[in-house]
Amino acid sequence: MxxxxxxxxxxxxxxxxxxxxxxxxxxxxxxxxxxxxxxxxxxxxxxxxxxxxxxxxxxxxxxxxxxxxxxxxxxxxxxxxxxxxxxxxxxxxxxxxxxxxxxxxxxxxxxxxxxxxxxxxxxxxxxxxxxxxxxxxxxxxxxxxxxxxxxxxxxxxxxxxxxxxxxxxxxxxxxxxxxxxxxxxxxxxxxxxxxxxxxxxxxxxxPLEKIKIRYDMMKYVNVSFIQKNGKEKVTKAERRYWVGKMANQIRKDLEGVGKEIEAIEKKVKSLEKKYNAKTRTEDEKIEIQAEIDKLQSEKEDLKRHDFDILEINEKIEEAIRSNDLSNMPDFVKDKYTVSDCYIDVDLxxxxxxxxxxxxxxxxxxIIEKENEVDHDEAFERGRIDQGDSFYCNNLCDMKDHCKIYKEYKEHNAMFIEKDNAPNDDELLKMLGL
Ligand code: SF4
Known part of the structure; x- marks a missing residue:
């Protein structure tokens, strides 16, 4: 429009x-x-x-x-x-x-x-x-x-x-x-x-409750991932670096494979003990064997992704460089969902x-100030301080017309000059004394 x-x-x-x-x-x-x-x-x-x-x-x-x-x-x-x-x-x-x-x-x-x-x-x-x-x-x-x-x-x-x-x-x-x-x-x-x-x-x-306010934060994505406790967590990350932001979490996923294999081996050992118990019936043995087979196949699957520390580093570096998870095993890819970053404001x-x-x-x-005779006095503000210097330096389009900014620059320049001024020893050295 x-x-x-x-x-x-x-x-x-x-x-x-x-x-x-x-x-x-x-x-x-x-x-x-x-x-x-x-x-x-x-x-x-x-x-x-x-x-x-x-x-x-x-x-x-x-x-x-x-x-x-x-x-x-x-x-x-x-x-x-x-x-x-x-x-x-x-x-x-x-x-x-x-x-x-x-x-x-x-x-x-x-x-x-x-x-x-x-x-x-x-x-x-x-x-x-x-x-x-x-x-x-x-x-x-x-x-x-x-x-x-x-x-x-x-x-x-x-x-x-x-x-x-x-x-x-x-x-x-x-x-x-x-x-x-x-x-x-x-x-x-x-x-x-x-x-x-x-x-x-x-x-x-x-009515107000049927009007929603929403921001599309274009620079960001929402990354949701499943934590160890099975719960989903959502974090916001800059788009260009979302994999980098999740790198520690991804490292934990990859390093966890070894531990998962160990846990499976323990489970298999205990199932084997159960299997060999004297009182075990044939039907029970079939059931336990099926469980062992399932765990063994899970273990074989995991072994393909049991990388050593150098391989993990390399994989993570590559994923950060390309800013995607295409080089990661499916179990890592499936854990992360990236979506556009909207922020809703509930009215x-x-x-x-x-x-x-x-x-x-x-x-x-504003109206009161506009109605005053002396606008200089009415709209006067204090000195520029740390809190608003970024705005004044980078965003204010009026800074070249602003007396307060001019004073601020002059004041800063004075300090820079003071900082650069040689001390007594340096001065004597400069004079060859
Ligand atoms: S540069 Fe001057 S006019 Fe601009 S924001 Fe700072 S103080 Fe205000």
């Missing part, structure tokens, strides 16, 4: 009786840094926005959404990704460079794995449909946004799916809800206004109400 036109947005504003529309990115910009909000939305400084993560995030979204739109077949996604990689490698733009070569290689290895292995969703998927959500605080706040993908699942629930190329950190526990504010806003919008599912179809209402009325209250309080705060 294409983005709404300027006139359509104006028509929404008129109908809703508001002067402006809000977006999630506006609120999250304020949450990230009040000064950044001022530069972007008050001073209206425009910069060429993309960094390496937003550039590749857009490509990844477009590729998967293009597939669901029927623009190309499944196998073509990988080819299209390769073309984008070639295109990217020809771009001479420092702002699109990854912080290091290894970060770029890892990032793209995860995407390559995703586009060759992702399991297509078995539903009718719609992309980039607009959504509106209305909140009442000091003013009436109307949010407008677009949903990456949405579809109806078997129980009639509507799933809002967001594609994420970022790290999984923060996508669990209490932080998960904070990360999900954008999708919670969209879920509330659908709950408020309903949704037309098919073109030309009727408007359908969805409840309490959670939604709590986030609505927080959102309205942030919006009220």
């Amino acid at each position: 294409t983005r709404l036109k300027h006139e359509q947005l104006n028509a929404i504003k008129k109908k809703m009786g508001v002067e402006k529309l809000w977006s999630f990115s506006k609120v999250s910009t304020f949450d990230q840094c009040s000064w950044l909000y001022k530069l972007k939305y008050i001073d209206k400084i425009r910069v060429k926005g993309d960094n390496c993560y937003t550039y590749w995030g857009t490509i990844a979204h477009d590729l998967i959404q293009g597939y669901y739109q029927g623009k190309y077949k499944y196998d073509q996604m990988s080819d299209n990704l390769e073309s984008k990689i070639l295109e990217y490698q020809l771009i001479e733009d420092d702002s699109l460079k990854f912080p290091s070569e290894s970060e770029w290689e890892n990032y793209i290895a995860n995407l390559r794995h995703y586009f060759s292995n992702v399991k297509p969703l078995p539903y009718a998927v719609s992309n980039e449909k607009p959504v509106l959500a209305v909140f009442q605080g000091k003013e009436k706040y109307v949010f407008q946004g677009y949903i990456d993908s949405e579809f109806i699942i078997e129980d009639g629930s509507l799933v809002i799916l967001d594609y994420k190329t970022s790290s999984i950190s923060g996508f669990s526990g209490a932080k998960l809800f904070e990360k999900s504010l954008q999708l919670i806003i969209y879920a509330m919008g659908i709950n408020q206004h309903g949704r037309i599912i098919e073109k030309g179809g009727e408007l359908q209402k969805f 409840t009325t309490e959670v939604v109400k709590e986030f609505e209250a927080k959102l309205i309080s942030t919006l009220d705060k």
